[in-house]
Amino acid sequence: MTDAVWVRRWSSVSIITIVGLAGIIAILAFGPLFLGSYWTSRLTTLFIYIILAVMWNALAGYAGLVSVGQQAFFGLGAYVVIRLSDAGMPVYPAIALAPVIIAVLALVLSPLALRLRGGEFAIGMWVFAELAHLLVNLDSLIQGETGRSLIALSAFAPDVRRANNYWFALGAMTIFLALVFVLLRSRMGASVQAIRDNEEAAASVGVRVMATKRTIFVLAAAGCAAAGALTLSTLITFQPKTFFSVQWTAYMIFMTLVGGLGTFEGPIIGAIVFFIVESLFGSSGVWYLIALGASALVFSLWIPRGIWGTITARSGIQLMPIGYRLLFRK
Amino acid sequence: MNVLSVEALDARHGLLKAVRGVSFAVSAGEILALVGANGAGKTTLLRTIAGAHKASSGKVIFDGTDISNVPANKRTRAGIALVPEGRRLFGEMTVEENLLVAGRTGRKGPWNYATVLDAFPMLQPLAQRKGNDLSGGQQQATAIGRALMTNPRLLLIDEVSLGLSPVAVNAVYESLQTVIASGATIVLVEQDLSRVLRISTRIVCLLEGRVVLEGRTSDVTKEQITEAYFGLRRPATLEVEA
Amino acid sequence: MIDQIVQGVLLGGYYALVACGLSFMYGVMRIINLAHGSLAILAAFLVWYITEQLAVSPFIALLIVVPIMAALGWILQRTVLDRSLRSGPLTPLLSTFGIAIIIDNGLFERFGADTRSLAPNIGDLSYKSWTLPGGVTVGQLGLLTLGVAVVLIVGLQLFLKYAPLGRAIRATAEDPDTAELMGINSRSVYAAAAAIALGTVAIAGAFLGMRATFDPYSGGAQLIFAFEAVVIGGTGSLWGTLLGAIALGVAQNLGAQVNPKGFLIAGHLLFFCVLAVRVFAAGGFSLNWLKALWRSQPA
Numbered sequence: 001m002t003d004a005v006w007v008r009r010w011s012s013v014s015i016i017t018i019v020g021l022a023g024i025i026a027i028l029a030f031g032p033l034f035l036g037s038y039w040t041s042r043l044t045t046l047f048i049y050i051i052l053a054v055m056w057n058a059l060a061g062y063a064g065l066v067s068v069g070q071q072a073f074f075g076l077g078a079y080v081v082i083r084l085s086d087a088g089m090p091v092y093p094a095i096a097l098a099p100v101i102i103a104v105l106a107l108v109l110s111p112l113a114l115r116l117r118g119g120e121f122a123i124g125m126w127v128f129a130e131l132a133h134l135l136v137n138l139d140s141l142i143q144g145e146t147g148r149s150l151i152a153l154s155a156f157a158p159d160v161r162r163a164n165n166y167w168f169a170l171g172a173m174t175i176f177l178a179l180v181f182v183l184l185r186s187r188m189g190a191s192v193q194a195i196r197d198n199e200e201a202a203a204s205v206g207v208r209v210m211a212t213k214r215t216i217f218v219l220a221a222a223g224c225a226a227a228g229a230l231t232l233s234t235l236i237t238f239q240p241k242t243f244f245s246v247q248w249t250a251y252m253i254f255m256t257l258v259g260g261l262g263t264f265e266g267p268i269i270g271a272i273v274f275f276i277v278e279s280l281f282g283s284s285g286v287w288y289l290i291a292l293g294a295s296a297l298v299f300s301l302w303i304p305r306g307i308w309g310t311i312t313a314r315s316g317i318q319l320m321p322i323g324y325r326l327l328f329r330k
Numbered sequence: 331m332n333v334l335s336v337e338a339l340d341a342r343h344g345l346l347k348a349v350r351g352v353s354f355a356v357s358a359g360e361i362l363a364l365v366g367a368n369g370a371g372k373t374t375l376l377r378t379i380a381g382a383h384k385a386s387s388g389k390v391i392f393d394g395t396d397i398s399n400v401p402a403n404k405r406t407r408a409g410i411a412l413v414p415e416g417r418r419l420f421g422e423m424t425v426e427e428n429l430l431v432a433g434r435t436g437r438k439g440p441w442n443y444a445t446v447l448d449a450f451p452m453l454q455p456l457a458q459r460k461g462n463d464l465s466g467g468q469q470q471a472t473a474i475g476r477a478l479m480t481n482p483r484l485l486l487i488d489e490v491s492l493g494l495s496p497v498a499v500n501a502v503y504e505s506l507q508t509v510i511a512s513g514a515t516i517v518l519v520e521q522d523l524s525r526v527l528r529i530s531t532r533i534v535c536l537l538e539g540r541v542v543l544e545g546r547t548s549d550v551t552k553e554q555i556t557e558a559y560f561g562l563r564r565p566a567t568l569e570v571e572a
Numbered sequence: 573m574i575d576q577i578v579q580g581v582l583l584g585g586y587y588a589l590v591a592c593g594l595s596f597m598y599g600v601m602r603i604i605n606l607a608h609g610s611l612a613i614l615a616a617f618l619v620w621y622i623t624e625q626l627a628v629s630p631f632i633a634l635l636i637v638v639p640i641m642a643a644l645g646w647i648l649q650r651t652v653l654d655r656s657l658r659s660g661p662l663t664p665l666l667s668t669f670g671i672a673i674i675i676d677n678g679l680f681e682r683f684g685a686d687t688r689s690l691a692p693n694i695g696d697l698s699y700k701s702w703t704l705p706g707g708v709t710v711g712q713l714g715l716l717t718l719g720v721a722v723v724l725i726v727g728l729q730l731f732l733k734y735a736p737l738g739r740a741i742r743a744t745a746e747d748p749d750t751a752e753l754m755g756i757n758s759r760s761v762y763a764a765a766a767a768i769a770l771g772t773v774a775i776a777g778a779f780l781g782m783r784a785t786f787d788p789y790s791g792g793a794q795l796i797f798a799f800e801a802v803v804i805g806g807t808g809s810l811w812g813t814l815l816g817a818i819a820l821g822v823a824q825n826l827g828a829q830v831n832p833k834g835f836l837i838a839g840h841l842l843f844f845c846v847l848a849v850r851v852f853a854a855g856g857f858s859l860n861w862l863k864a865l866w867r868s869q870p871a
Binding site for chain 3: 381382402403404406407412414420421422423427430434435476477479
């Protein structure tokens with residue numbers, strides 16, 4: 001009698017999860033109708049955090065690229081919206097277009113950036129962010145650190161604006177989650193796994209390391225640009241110092257490490273944890289930031305799998321059908 | 331008195347068991363030759379004795395002390411030196427620096443920079459040459475000299491003659507006589523069986539990680555070794571794997 | 573123009589000081605310490621605090637701060653870096669970034685947002701200068717900084733070449749496993765290297781405080797300058813780091829001539845140009861990636 005072996009990607013748990021997730025997003029889509037103004041804007045922030053965490057996780061967890069300069073794309077995303085709006089483009093189409101423009105920029109930047117290894121890439125991206133910040137400051141429209149407001153937003157009534165921001169953030173989050181999901185399930189998903197395990201070995205067996213890294217680099221740039229553009233729509237004023245702050249990357253690192261680096265679900269959980277922690281302690285200022293740094297340190301050293309990775313390692317549950325399950329039957 | 335005894339030693343590379351339940355002992359002043367085909371586990375066994383590879387179970391006893399959990403640098407300070415496979419010289423450092431960097435174990439003994447250069451005259455004109463710029467024989471001499479600088483009581487040498495010219499092999503073995511005269515015990519890996527029979531006092535043959543032949547060299551014939559080497563003679567008892 | 577170049581060289585002296593610890597640690601342990609700049613600021617605050625409290629010269633305070641920072645380096649290596657080194661190439665980046673956040677905000681909590689400087693504590697050294705023929709002025713402090721940087725780098729080179737510990741550090745940097753087999757305790761060697769690196773960071777912090785101002789959040793900029801100097805000079809050599817630091821200082825000063833805001837921009841541009849040339853020389857720029865990208869689209 002021969003053994004039957006087959007690969008299964010969907011389990012009943014993961015089907016339920018996907019359907020559940022789609023259901024949650026569908027329900028959330030009606031949010032502005034019943035949530036009230038406070039929660040509508042708070043959830044908008046949460047969606048932005050989820051985008052940031054998922055993007056940073058894709059970079060570090062899937063492509064092995066630790067960037068300390070993702071604030072570059074965040075800030076440039078917002079800046080592009082200001083520029084497009086100034087050129088006469090309606091605000092929300094500008095917000096949708098900004099990530100595409102930044103993706104092209106990242107594609108141009110990628111041959112140089114992706115040649116850098118480890119720490120070189122990390123700080124190299126930071127230098128890029130600093131340079132982007134300085135160059136944006138030179139723009140007479142921005143007037144240095146004075147910044148500029150997205151004046152066109154005042155055409156919308158506050159309620160309408162809030163609802164629009166919410167829907168745009170929810171939509172962007174859904175799109176970027178779906179993109180990462182599709183990426184991991186494509187042939188590139190297997191490459192990602194191989195690169196994460198051993199980049200040189202992966203290259204030697206024909207995995208296109210560069211193509212995979214480039215795709216993720218561009219995707220992450222677009223995601224961070226979307227988050228920056230959306231943040232601008234909530235803050236209205238573009239101040240270069242705020243938007244190009246390394247703090248954004250610190251948040252991304254915290255969310256990803258706490259949730260679980262290299263897992264699909266981890267950064268979402270990390271973003272929710274960060275959202276709650278910020279809501280509770282954000283006003284306590286400096287100690288709150290020290291605690292964030294300390295958590296990043298503790299998680300990186302002692303809990304490297306993060307919350308979600310630790311749970312799956314203990315229980316074997318996998319909610320999202322991105323892995324492969326090899327089944328044997330006698 | 332046994333300088334070294336190895337008891338039921340297991341070592342792995344991931345899932346692969348490279349050394350399985352190996353036991354043997356060497357007493358002071360002996361030359362033990364470790365023979366076996368490629369992949370028999372010789373290198374892993376030497377590295378495990380030196381502490382460069384972690385044993386998954388079993389014991390390494392040196393001078394009556396269980397050192398199984400002692401890190402490599404402390405084993406060297408206690409008197410075990412390994413000439414590793416591929417020599418592993420510090421390629422960016424000169425011969426002199428390679429020797430001096432190993433001479434800091436704080437162990438007393440016959441070996442210092444001057445006596446090592448005396449034992450390996452070929453190294454004298456090369457003192458300021460970088461490790462990367464040496465020939466195979468010069469590298470091997472430097473590697474053995476470097477191990478001697480730690481003043482070992484037990485010298486482990488992986489592949490004494492691999493890649494060396496016959497002249498260089500003779501020179502290296504000649505210098506080993508000086509080492510034995512200084513009272514050290516030697517465990518070496520050697521592929522040349524005729525030479526093994528001439529110079530060693532004790533022999534251990536490994537096959538697929540297990541000891542298949544062990545004894546005084548004077549008690550075994552070349553035919554017996556060859557049979558064990560190629561697995562034609564199974565060991566009398568096969569231990570059951572846990 | 574000549575004046576700007578001379579000032580740039582002098583400024584490069586400071587960058588060399590702050591870069592040399594980063595370069596040293598990278599050379600030995602292959603760690604890029606993202607807390608490097610924050611540690612330099614911590615040292616600057618320590619020197620400032622001791623100077624104020626004991627009413628002594630910053631140079632006396634530095635004698636106390638160097639051993640403190642060295643001890644901190646030892647502890648940092650033993651508690652954090654050792655562990656991160658064992659957990660893969662990304663972990664040291666994440667853990668040192670966490671440390672940077674803790675230090676920056678810890679300094680803010682303790683000392684507040686005020687900008688500090690040690691310049692008032694060193695008398696006329698902070699502004700005295702010599703005038704060379706042609707009207708080029710050479711500040712005494714700038715020259716001292718450059719001198720200290722050169723002495724430090726020469727000293728480190730001699731130490732690595734001739735001192736037993738220096739040789740052990742080089743052996744461990746090249747092949748830690750084999751170094752262990754030669755009786756070298758690689759963990760202790762790494763800890764000693766971290767102590768030395770942070771000792772130099774203490775000196776860098778003190779000179780930063782004397783020649784300029786600093787606040788709790790100045791660390792990121794110092795890290796970037798140090799890193800740019802290391803990369804421009806080519807990683808793996810302290811002399812390269814010195815040259816890179818000087819090139820960075822000169823580029824910044826010339827950039828400031830072009831545009832008042834050009835100081836930092838010129839430094840960053842030089843950094844990216846050097847990187848681009850290096851990638852280009854390695855054959856990294858070809859259009860194959862466009863084709864590869866096209867083919868790799870998920871079907």
